[in-house]
């Protein structure tokens with residue numbers, strides 16, 4: 166090619182750097198969504214086709230809400246960035262499978278339109294949208310949101326009329342009743358790991374959630390600080406304060422494996438937008454989440470506290486970010 | 502061999518060096534005319550010492566430095582000064598330049614050949630370095646003699662030769678190390694003498710094992726010279742990162758390397774130091790990597806200062822169809838040039854020609870909201886919070902960026918490289934630096 170020709174052509178001028186990584190928001194969001202597939206599959210396995218229906222409603226509701234707000238405000242559509250889809254999926258996994266159709270739809274509107282878009286869209290929301298949607302549902306329809314279906318596939322019959330989650334049983338009737346229902350302690354742990362228990366449709370299978378999380382670790386989309394601090398704090402708290410026989414007699418594993426802890430610790434507390442950005446701050450955030458969770462589980466009216474714990478800690482994120490700033494290179498005083 | 506590196510941040514962009522790291526340095530024919538800018542360094546521009554019509558020789562000084570932080574410029578061809586006019590530089594500014602028409606006589610100004618240069622006292626050597634117009638050839642273009650004349654209260658105890666060449670694509674320093682290792686070591690020995698320090702270091706990233714080997718061999722006989730194998734991680738070659746890696750010292754915020762007793766010089770500069778002290782040769786040519794997927798035949802060219810970029814590109818077979826961006830320097834910190842009339846200057850380490858398909862990303866100018874993912878924080882070698890610069894600058898709250906130590910940012914681009922929302926963080930940082938002064 167002739168240089169002379171080139172001379173007439175305009176060269177692109179832009180500010181450095183002139184190379185950028187392949188990573189994009191879309192890729193991250195879709196990868197996180199895909200990593201939820203194992204948990205979703207287990208939900209369908211235990212709770213039947215209705216799990217698909219509820220999750221689909223949440224996703225559709227989220228997408229419609231996002232498009233609706235963006236249409237109204239004349240903003241560009243952001244459906245393809247995957248964030249509304251992910252919020253819908255997470256909300257779905259946090260629903261009991263028995264909810265009537267309007268709960269997923271209305272909660273996803275609260276999640277996406279109010280919690281996210283009204284605060285300025287992706288990146289500007291203070292609260293985790295999916296959890297906010299769920300909190301709204303729990304407060305508005307407390308009955309429907311705490312009616313737990315029996316998992317099928319040969320589950321040991323928990324009293325059929327008053328189906329409760331393991332945490333509910335633990336709270337109302339104590340640990341011995343819980344172990345009795347599951348036969349023995351070993352079986353209880355096994356069933357909790359597999360997810361064969363009552364609960365929100367995507368939260369029950371610890372193994373499935375761990376598989377998804379492992380994929381995210383591998384892709385470096387997830388860092389360990391928040392999940393580890395969160396889960397460990399719950400474990401330690403349960404061990405110290407959770408026993409009837411006095412301090413240090415609680416069973417940490419039951420608390421760590423049940424409720425929404427795994428899903429919350431790996432997927433909701435780690436939401437980039439609403440958690441602190443600096444690693445040390447993330448540790449503090451995780452510990453705070455764990456502390457509030459155990460406080461609610463042991464001392465408050467609800468059997469489960471993960472959701473409120475994360476939402477409360479979301480409020481502290483700006484403060485944590487300001488208190489735990491990075492260590493700046495060269496900020497140390499050098500000896501004269 | 503263990504590899505050393507700096508503690509915080511850093512990124513691993515594809516290094517793309519295989520495009521031309523195997524290309525030996527070729528000396529390019531002197532062009533028919535050169536445009537030699539009077540400002541090729543940080544500091545005050547030179548004042549022309551020649552009139553239009555005067556015949557000059559290669560190596561003849563044509564620009565007089567103004568003040569201490571300045572460096573003389575020399576003619577790079579023999580011939581007649583035809584004009585003194587403005588020419589574009591890599592940063593897109595118009596700067597005064599002396600235009601010389603090459604008479605093809607290749608006539609040099611008398612040089613002072615000195616085989617016993619190592620016997621000369623420090624001040625003589627320093628004078629030669631100053632007279633040769635040496636500046637930091639990695640792209641920073643800080644006058645070399647200024648770095649070598651620290652104020653008395655600063656005790657310097659180490660000098661480091663920067664052979665990291667951490668910018669992707671560029672291989673000029675790599676080739677100089679392979680082809681002239683002894684010259685570089687002598688350059689370092691001169692610097693050790695001038696600064697009166699006990700120890701000289703050479704730091705090379707471990708993606709250049711052949712250069713590490715060559716340099717180690719060349720340095721073997723000198724117990725006061727140590728070659729370091731550095732981890733390949735951008736920006737390993739940034740002064741502060743290099744000093745931290747090699748000496749374990751942190752240049753204080755707002756400070757200079759000399760505040761921690763260190764002086765850093767680029768490989769190309771060390772080579773030029775040798776040539777200046779050994780032969781009295783001023784800086785009239787340099788090695789430029791001409792590379793990238795948009796160039797027909799990537800090469801490492803030794804080109805005269807003042808040669809138009811268009812001729813280097815021609816020398817490499819021209820640009821391929823679809824080439825749409827030419828970067829002076831490396832892709833992380835270099836400048837995209839708007840015209841191929843820009844001349845090669847003392848700081849031109851490379852020309853990277855990129856294809857349309859490679860630059861599309863940066864072209865739309867569209868970027869997303871910050872999702873607070875923290876990748877930029879993890880990537881920043883200075884331990885800053887780039888997302889805050891980005892968000893505050895976007896909102897026009899420029900002054901508030903100072904709360905987050907804006908001025909410690911040296912615009913390495915790591916944050917921008919990793920940002921999944923493709924936010925133009927460096928651009929926003931520059932804006933804040935300009936508009937946010939308190």
Ligand code: SF4
Nearest residue numbers: 881910912913914916
């Ligand atoms: S450009 Fe500045 S803020 Fe960004 S990574 Fe480099 S030093 Fe940090």
Ligand code: SF4
Nearest residue numbers: 871872874875877920
């Ligand atoms: S990398 Fe980009 S999206 Fe992530 S926190 Fe930094 S500026 Fe925000």
